[in-house]
Amino acid sequence: MATEEETKLQLFLQWLQVNGVELRGCNIKYCDSSKGFGIFSDTHVSDGVFLVVPLNLAITPMRVLQDPLLGPSCRAMLEEGEVDDRLLMVLLLTVERLRKNSSWKPYIDMIPSSFGSPLWFTDDEFEELKGTTVYRASLLQKKSLRAMYEDKVKDLVKKLLILDGDRESEVSFEDFLWANSVFWTRALNIPLPRSFVFPGSEEETNLSKPSQDSGSENHEANGIAGKVDINSGQGETLWVEGLVPGIDFCNHDLKAAATWEVDGTGAATGVPNSMYLLSVNQGHSEISKEITISYGNKGNEELLYLYGFVIEDNPDDYLMVHYPAEALHNAPFSDSKTQLLQAQRAELRCLLPRSLLDHGFFLDCTSENKTTPESSVNKTCNYSWSGQRKTPSYVNKLVFPDDLLTSLRTIAMQEDELFKVQSLLEELVGSEGEREPSDTEVRAAAWEACGDCGALQLLVDLLNTKLMNLIEGSGTEESDTRLLQADSVMSKNRRASIVYRRGQKQLTRLFLREAEHVLQLCLDQEKPGSS
Numbered sequence: 001m002a003t004e005e006e007t008k009l010q011l012f013l014q015w016l017q018v019n020g021v022e023l024r025g026c027n028i029k030y031c032d033s034s035k036g037f038g039i040f041s042d043t044h045v046s047d048g049v050f051l052v053v054p055l056n057l058a059i060t061p062m063r064v065l066q067d068p069l070l071g072p073s074c075r076a077m078l079e080e081g082e083v084d085d086r087l088l089m090v091l092l093l094t095v096e097r098l099r100k101n102s103s104w105k106p107y108i109d110m111i112p113s114s115f116g117s118p119l120w121f122t123d124d125e126f127e128e129l130k131g132t133t134v135y136r137a138s139l140l141q142k143k144s145l146r147a148m149y150e151d152k153v154k155d156l157v158k159k160l161l162i163l164d165g166d167r168e169s170e171v172s173f174e175d176f177l178w179a180n181s182v183f184w185t186r187a188l189n190i191p192l193p194r195s196f197v198f199p200g201s202e203e204e205t206n207l208s209k210p211s212q213d214s215g216s217e218n219h220e221a222n223g224i225a226g227k228v229d230i231n232s233g234q235g236e237t238l239w240v241e242g243l244v245p246g247i248d249f250c251n252h253d254l255k256a257a258a259t260w261e262v263d264g265t266g267a268a269t270g271v272p273n274s275m276y277l278l279s280v281n282q283g284h285s286e287i288s289k290e291i292t293i294s295y296g297n298k299g300n301e302e303l304l305y306l307y308g309f310v311i312e313d314n315p316d317d318y319l320m321v322h323y324p325a326e327a328l329h330n331a332p333f334s335d336s337k338t339q340l341l342q343a344q345r346a347e348l349r350c351l352l353p354r355s356l357l358d359h360g361f362f363l364d365c366t367s368e369n370k371t372t373p374e375s376s377v378n379k380t381c382n383y384s385w386s387g388q389r390k391t392p393s394y395v396n397k398l399v400f401p402d403d404l405l406t407s408l409r410t411i412a413m414q415e416d417e418l419f420k421v422q423s424l425l426e427e428l429v430g431s432e433g434e435r436e437p438s439d440t441e442v443r444a445a446a447w448e449a450c451g452d453c454g455a456l457q458l459l460v461d462l463l464n465t466k467l468m469n470l471i472e473g474s475g476t477e478e479s480d481t482r483l484l485q486a487d488s489v490m491s492k493n494r495r496a497s498i499v500y501r502r503g504q505k506q507l508t509r510l511f512l513r514e515a516e517h518v519l520q521l522c523l524d525q526e527k528p529g530s531s
Contacts, residue, residue: 005030008109009037015106019057021246026050026277026291028249034309034492036112038251039277039291048279050258050291052269053246058190060242061085062197064092070160077156086183086241091153093179095160098169107245115181116308119145121493128497131473132504133320134305149176185307186248187241193264194236196273244275253292254311256280260293299353300500310496310503319352319507321404321462328411336418340410343442350404352511360399360514389448394521399514405455406443408462412454413446420449453526456519463512470505474498477505 009028016023025045031038041050056063065071065078070092077083083091096102114120118129118138129135157171247260258277266272277291295303299318300310325348328334341348357363392398413421424445425437437445474480480502484495 008106012106012110016246019245020054020271021057022052022271023246024049024052028246031251031290035251037110037249039249041287041289041291043287045279047268048281049269049276050279051246051277052263052271053244053275054271055190055192055196055244055262055273055275058242058244058275059089059092060190060240061088062240063242064088067092069163070095073160073163082152082156087153089187089242090176090179090183091156091160093182094153094157094171094175095164097175097179098157098161098166098171099164100166100169110249111182111186113178115178115185116493116496117181117185117305118308118497119177119181120308121497125491125493125497128474128494129501131469131471132301132501133322134301134500135473137305145177145180146173149173183243186243188244188247188260189239190242190244190275191237191262192240193273194238196264197238197240247275247277250277250291250293252295252307252309254294254315255292256294257289257291258293299351300503304496304500308493308496310499312499314503315354317354317503317507319354319466319504319511321350321352321459321466323348323407323411323458323462331411333413333415333418337410337413340413340418340421340442340446341407343437343439344406344410344446345439346407346410347403348407350401350407352400352404352507354507356399356401357510357514359397361394361397361517362510362513389451390525392452392522393525394518398518399511400459400518402443404459405452406446408455408458409446409450409452412458413450414454417450417454421445424448451522451526453519453522456515456522459515460512460519463508463515467505467508467512470501470508474501477502477509480505 009030013023013028025041025043026039027042028037029040030036039051061078065075065088067074074083074088074091078085078088093108096104097108102108118126118134119142121129126135126138129138153176154171157176161167161169161171244260250258250260258279260275261268261278263269263271263274263276266274269276277293279291295307297316299316300314301318301320303314304310328337328348331337421442425442428441428445429435429437480498483490483498484502490498
């Protein structure tokens with residue numbers, strides 16, 4: 001490790017100690033240029049606790065509002081609706097990066113100056129993603145961030161710097177992009193006692209307090225899964241997003257060596273209101289081994305988009321199938337179909353995990369004990385009240401979720417089928433509409449009216465289009481494999497892009513094969529006289 005990196009690390013370790021962080025069975029070390037710093041075990045700990053961080057060190061919205069210099073202005077911005085709680089933390093990071101005498105400097109200096117997500121790619125590297133979902137999403141994201149910077153962030157950061165007496169520092173888009181990337185790659189959704197979030201009689205602000213479910217949008221999605229050990233006597237638990245210095249230097253691994261937990265009472269660590277790193281194999285930690293955590297079961301699309309890395313042969317990889325909303329608006333009877341989609345609670349997007357393929361028509365025949373997951377079965381076939389539509393012969397091998405087929409079935413409906421759905425529902429609930437049919441009943445009526453052929457044909461078309469776009473953007477799956485085998489010194493970003501896009505091509509091809517096969521079976525069954 002270079003001397004400069006050693007100096008940064010020593011200052012950071014001193015800063016952690018001053019702020020009450022306890023490294024009980026671990027140390028922070030430099031891994032390599034691709035991973036940066038990581039946490040490594042250095043002594044055996046009988047209770048399995050490697051690291052303890054007081055949560056008053058975490059960068060949370062409350063911490064920003066309590067800052068003696070920035071707090072009053074940030075509180076006014078929040079109350080006036082200029083910022084939300086996430087932007088509060090991004091603003092703090094941007095300001096602290098530019099402040100000449102920041103108390104956060106030892107921590108800021110340890111964070112990489114650039115990131116591996118597509119927002120940081122060179123133009124040539126970004127072209128490697130052409131035809132993928134990440135390519136389109138990153139273009140939109142960068143455009144949105146640029147607009148936010150020009151319209152709001154630049155002036156707000158300047159205003160906060162002037163409060164610090166700094167009228168000279170120039171704020172750049174890269175400063176904001178850096179702070180935004182720090183938040184989205186390192187923040188966690190932290191469960192805290194209400195008494196910790198709002199101590200004493202302190203008045204609550206407009207801070208958004210995400211529930212455990214709403215937090216999953218961000219940091220089941222974007223952070224590290226953890227647990228809470230809060231004494232129920234302390235009252236309600238609030239889920240608050242924030243950065244926890246020290247914990248956030250853990251790198252990801254599918255086989256995690258540790259998990260984080262919150263100790264509200266101090267019973268586990270002796271430090272109330274703290275977050276700690278706990279070995280998954282208590283008392284059996286291997287000395288000098290890196291302590292990794294799991295960021296969750298994430299596909300390469302999400303890993304690349306958020307964190308800037310991918311996993312080769314990722315068992316949690318998935319394919320996103322999306323029917324464009326604008327195409328629905330331009331379709332015949334779009335208003336009726338939109339209402340029908342809403343009545344069925346159907347979505348235009350669906351994630352198809354790789355694991356679904358283990359239960360289809362082309363599964364590995366040498367595998368034993370393969371069973372069809374309940375969620376993959378098209379259950380609407382069991383709801384026929386007229387008995388005119390037979391249960392599909394393929395139902396137990398169907399890998400596509402009912403939510404997806406529900407949406408596509410509705411979009412593909414012909415005029416006579418729409419009228420039939422209406423007629424069936426009137427028969428069920430009465431022409432006067434004494435009650436509203438349930439979403440399950442509407443799905444059943446839609447299935448009985450038109451079956452699966454239209455939905456499966458539309459699915460085949462969507463998958464064919466997706467595969468064509470991927471190939472037109474960057475070549476075939478085979479050409480990607482040749483590139484990865486031939487060039488062992490390509491940039492990390494280019495390699496990650498090729499691994500990701502190759503996986504998308506493979507999944508699209510495999511799901512297309514399933515869809516084409518099921519469509520043919522469906523067409524055969526629909527023929528007159530078929531049994």
